[in-house]
Amino acid sequence: MVVKVYGLPISTATRNVMTTLHEKGVEFELVIVDLKEKCQKRPEFLKLNPIGKVPVYQDEEVTLFESRAINRYIARKYEGQGTPLLGRTPTERAVVEQWMEVEGQYYFPSIWAINYQLYIRKMFWGEGPDLDIVAINEQKLTALLDVYESRLSESKYLAGDFFSLADLSHYGHTEYLMTKSGKSHLINSRPHVAAWWEDISSRSAWQKAKNYGSNPQSAPVTISDAPKKSTTHIGAWPGLTSGGSKMEAHSWGKTPPSISLMTS
Amino acid sequence: MAVKVYGIPLSTATRNAMATLYEKGVEFELVTVNMKEGAHKRPEHLKLNPFGKVPVYQDEDVTLFESRAINRYISTKYEGQGTPLFGKTPSEKALVEQWIEVEGQNYYPAMSPLNYQLFFKKMFSGEGPDEAIVATNVQKLNAVLDIYEARLAESKYLAGDFFSLADLSHYAQTEYFMKHSGKSDLITSRPHVASWWEDISNRSSWQKTITYGSS
Numbered sequence: 001m002v003v004k005v006y007g008l009p010i011s012t013a014t015r016n017v018m019t020t021l022h023e024k025g026v027e028f029e030l031v032i033v034d035l036k037e038k039c040q041k042r043p044e045f046l047k048l049n050p051i052g053k054v055p056v057y058q059d060e061e062v063t064l065f066e067s068r069a070i071n072r073y074i075a076r077k078y079e080g081q082g083t084p085l086l087g088r089t090p091t092e093r094a095v096v097e098q099w100m101e102v103e104g105q106y107y108f109p110s111i112w113a114i115n116y117q118l119y120i121r122k123m124f125w126g127e128g129p130d131l132d133i134v135a136i137n138e139q140k141l142t143a144l145l146d147v148y149e150s151r152l153s154e155s156k157y158l159a160g161d162f163f164s165l166a167d168l169s170h171y172g173h174t175e176y177l178m179t180k181s182g183k184s185h186l187i188n189s190r191p192h193v194a195a196w197w198e199d200i201s202s203r204s205a206w207q208k209a210k211n212y213g214s215n216p217q218s219a220p221v222t223i224s225d226a227p228k229k230s231t232t233h234i235g236a237w238p239g240l241t242s243g244g245s246k247m248e249a250h251s252w253g254k255t256p257p258s259i260s261l262m263t264s
Numbered sequence: 265m266a267v268k269v270y271g272i273p274l275s276t277a278t279r280n281a282m283a284t285l286y287e288k289g290v291e292f293e294l295v296t297v298n299m300k301e302g303a304h305k306r307p308e309h310l311k312l313n314p315f316g317k318v319p320v321y322q323d324e325d326v327t328l329f330e331s332r333a334i335n336r337y338i339s340t341k342y343e344g345q346g347t348p349l350f351g352k353t354p355s356e357k358a359l360v361e362q363w364i365e366v367e368g369q370n371y372y373p374a375m376s377p378l379n380y381q382l383f384f385k386k387m388f389s390g391e392g393p394d395e396a397i398v399a400t401n402v403q404k405l406n407a408v409l410d411i412y413e414a415r416l417a418e419s420k421y422l423a424g425d426f427f428s429l430a431d432l433s434h435y436a437q438t439e440y441f442m443k444h445s446g447k448s449d450l451i452t453s454r455p456h457v458a459s460w461w462e463d464i465s466n467r468s469s470w471q472k473t474i475t476y477g478s479s
Contacts, residue, residue: 050415051366051370062355062358064358064359066361066365066369068361069358069361069365070362072358073354073357073358076354076357090340090341091325091326093340094326094328094333094337095326097330097333097337098329098330098333100333101330101332101368102315104365106315109373147315150314151314
């Protein structure tokens with residue numbers, strides 16, 4: 001059974017999981033869950049994740065939600081191939097876990113709030129930002145990034161001299177902070193954080209996930225009620241980058257059954 | 265070198281780390297950080313944890329902060345002794361990790377502000393709760409607990425039929441919520457969540473953290 005990821009190419013957490021799979025060289029199929037149509041709240045999806053969020057990961061052994069848990073599972077299951085993502089020793093692994101928690105408990109809540117107000121709300125529903133929320137979270141993120149600057153001045157990556165899941169977990173939202181929320185100065189004003197971001201965001205696994213293509217010949221299965229317009233209907237969402245890159249053959253295999261639904 | 269935990273018994277995260285050490289039968293020394301005097305924000309502690317929080321865990325190999333990371337490390341290092349805390353198979357471990365994340369990303373963000381507003385805030389500053397924050401988080405917590413009720417109706421513990429780090433991660437916040445928030449009905453009104461809490465909170469590892477320090 002091929003690995004399935006239920007999610008959306010623009011979802012930060014979906015991107016992080018796709019990145020992990022690319023880092024490990026694991027083939028997968030992306031099953032689109034139309035968030036705009038709130039398909040993640042439908043019974044068939046809630047069976048996969050009762051919390052009603054993307055992504056969900058599925059292989060022959062397990063169905064999992066929560067991207068950080070999914071990424072740990074992938075990193076461990078495919079320990080013997082691709083990029084090591086959990087360090088090389090138990091001690092290194094411990095430090096990876098520590099910085100994953102820093103991301104999950106401090107970085108993510110602040111950066112999510114900023115991105116939600118300044119980009120996601122507008123993109124999904126055309127709503128304007130609550131600037132008070134932005135201000136509070138910018139303050140928190142600023143204090144946090146001071147600690148990151150200090151850490152990254154003594155360590156090339158967050159957990160040490162090696163790239164790991166700790167760094168990877170920062171991808172999805174940092175990308176939006178840098179390119180959509182108008183707050184890139186928070187990163188760029190800190191030389192070590194900026195250099196770290198430059199380094200990790202150049203990795204090909206992230207580039208593949210970020211530039212997830214919209215090749216109509218390889219359209220994935222879709223969970224959606226949205227009227228099936230042309231194959232470019234995903235690309236019509238403001239801010240969604242199609243990247244123009246061809247989807248790699250390994251992601252899709254043969255023509256999936258939904259191809260007739262995706263074409264007008 | 266003996267295991268050291270820098271923290272205080274009042275701190276929820278410190279107690280969760282202590283509970284993990286008790287589950288694994290690992291002796292440790294609790295090094296008090298005088299948070300009332302602001303010790304956690306001073307250079308000496310910031311060297312251990314630049315975020316200025318407790319607990320910090322230290323053994324001969326590593327110094328770590330963030331209790332969930334500390335607990336994962338302890339559970340892995342002492343895999344061969346005490347209670348297994350990650351299940352028995354890779355699939356079970358995956359579910360443990362999933363529910364640890366559910367706690368960290370859904371349960372804790374709703375319950376922790378309630379505990380702060382309804383208990384800790386008054387203790388630290390004498391101020392009363394912000395009712396808007398309380399209302400918002402009661403709503404969030406109710407939604408989360410509905411999911412827990414459904415899960416625990418089909419599974420004795422969160423990750424399956426075995427106690428794990430996933431359950432343990434809920435200890436300290438839930439303890440304060442049940443005893444001090446005045447909102448314990450959110451738990452007790454849900455029969456499966458209530459009996460799960462009854463079960464796990466009676467484990468001796470948790471009980472030891474409650475009576476820590478009393479002879």
